[in-house]
Amino acid sequence: MAEMEWSRLLDLEPLYRPDRKASPRRPAFDQDADRITFSAPFRRLANKTQVHPLYDHDHIHHRLIHSVETASVGRSLGLEVGYWLEEEGKIAKGGQAIVAGLVHAACLAHDIGNPPFGHSGEAAIGAWFAERFDRGEGLFCDRDACFAEEFEAFEGNAQGFRILTRLEMNRPGGMRLTHGTLGAFIKYPVTARVRKSIAVHDGGLKKFGVFESERAELETVAARTGLIAGDATATWWRRHPLVLLVEAADDICYNILDLEDAFTTGDLGYGDVAPLLSEIAGFSPKDDRGDSLAEKIAVLRAVAIHKAFEACSAAFAENYDAIMGGRFAGALVSASAQAEHFAAIESLANERIFTSPRKTELEVMGRNLVHRILDGILPVIEALAAAGWQADGLDGYPRQLQRALGIDLRHARDPYSALHALADYVSGMTDRYAVKIAEMISR
Structure with a gap:
């Protein structure tokens, strides 16, 4: 299987705007980040659930804060991996900033399509459409023509791509972000109908990530960034390598910060949270400083995030050949030295946080x-x-x-x-x- 090429993966031409000239003073990826940041869908994330719906506590994460923090971690991952790529001669000098900039922009947008009430909102929308298609009445009588499968399993990632490339600014190309940023954003480069026909393990495509209505935009991004076609029909593609950094930043933030939120809300005690964070951070807080429990958790959280992105950066380097060949189907967190500790956090979250x-x-x-x-x-x-x-x-x-x-x-x-x-x-x-x-x- 062929390998993807960084010269194409880092494409800075905007979607549907080949005539837009690059500015030597303001990189295209910074323009992408600005367009996302100042958009109405991004602003609305301030009142959308991260984990705890309709919480009045000022220190509990909502989607906007989560997106900003994920973008911060993503930029650090991009800088770390970009530096390694430069040192190894895999990208030209100056490429580190492009890698970090594209990951940062994609991270800002990664939850922009999420509905109200978080993942339960996705499930609610999907269940409503499934009930209507089961009845098969009126607008819902033709499942095939309406691509019922993409409504019945409503997906915030696909809605996000629709917002970025169509709805926002109401024009072809939507925000007209660079092909590189969009490639890093598309977590699952496949439509719902095609996804049903391929094996779960192929390319890490656990879900679909694009609606049929935005298939043309997916094909354009895939062609411009040189994504590897999943099969001879070229109806789906292997994931962009920078998607793995966006995904890792998200995994790091929601796992670690969900623990801190659960401590803040009282759903978990200090004795539940501190040992897990200490495993990742590599130390336990001392008792001789007079810090409050909340301050100790904050210190552990900060160091744990740093250690986690270092581990994910190392995992990217260790799996580089498989990643560039589109054969890496897992997540960097799961392939890193911190995998066991993150699995323990996920287990506790499923048992105690998500069921509060x-x-x-x-x-x-x-x-x-x-x-x-x-x-x-x-x-x-x-x-x-x-x-x-x-x-x-x-x-x-x-x-x-x-x-x-x-x-x-x-x-x-x-x-x-x-x-x-x-x-x-x-x-x-x-x-x-x-x-x-x-x-x-x-x-």
Whole structure:
């Protein structure tokens, strides 16, 4: 199997803008990061769940803070790996900054497509669509034409790619980020329908990462960055090497910081959290400084993050040939010297954090809110279909509802695109806005 080439992987040409000239004073990857940072979808992450829904505690992570912290760790990983690549002569001098910049930008955007209420929100959206497709009525009667599988397993990664390349700025190419940043962003370069036909282990494609509606953009990014085709049909691709650094930064942050949040909320005690962080950090806090327990946890967290990104950087170098050949199907955290310690954190999180009573109760509430909203706004889409997909043809209550809620129907031209407009609207909500809209439409 051929190997990917860094000269193509680090492509700094923007999507659909071959005429945009590079600035010698402002690198293209910095422009990518700025466009993401100043976008409305990124801003909305400030009121979207990381782990604990609708928490009033100021020190609990939400998606925006998580994204910023992940980007910080990602930049450090990029600098570390980029330095190694330069020293080994695998990239030209100056390439370190490009590697770090692309990973930083992709990390900023990595959760931009997440719906309200976190992963339980994804599951709620998917369950609602699955129920509708099971009935097979109206807009949901043709599973194949509507690519039902991508709605029934609604995926925030695919929604994120849709936002970046289509919805934001409402133009071809969306934000028009560089091919390199988009390649580093696409965690799973495959659509839902194609994903069903390939083996789970192939290329680490545990899920799908792109909707059929953005297939052309995926093909463009894959071609420009030189991703390796997964098979002779070239309908899916091996992952971009920098995806592994983005994924590692995310894994490091959510594992370690979920522990700190659980200590802050009282779901876990100091005796639960400190030993796990100490294993990664390589030391135990001393008792002679007069630090509070929270301060000790903070120190352990900081050192643990540093040790973890060092271990993941080393894992990238150790698995370099497999990564460049598209044969590395795992995660850097799992391939690193810290793998056992991260597995212990994940086990504790599954047993104690993700099943905490308050979190579970709010997930149930969030699921019901999402379903109520989708039920409440479906009549707008049905009325649009009856009006021949002409928004000007809406009248009565559907027109009132569309105006009151600001539902964007510009991309709704047939049943498939209309269902995406429905998912776009709901997945773009913040947690609190979802509560508000659910109350409005159920009165």
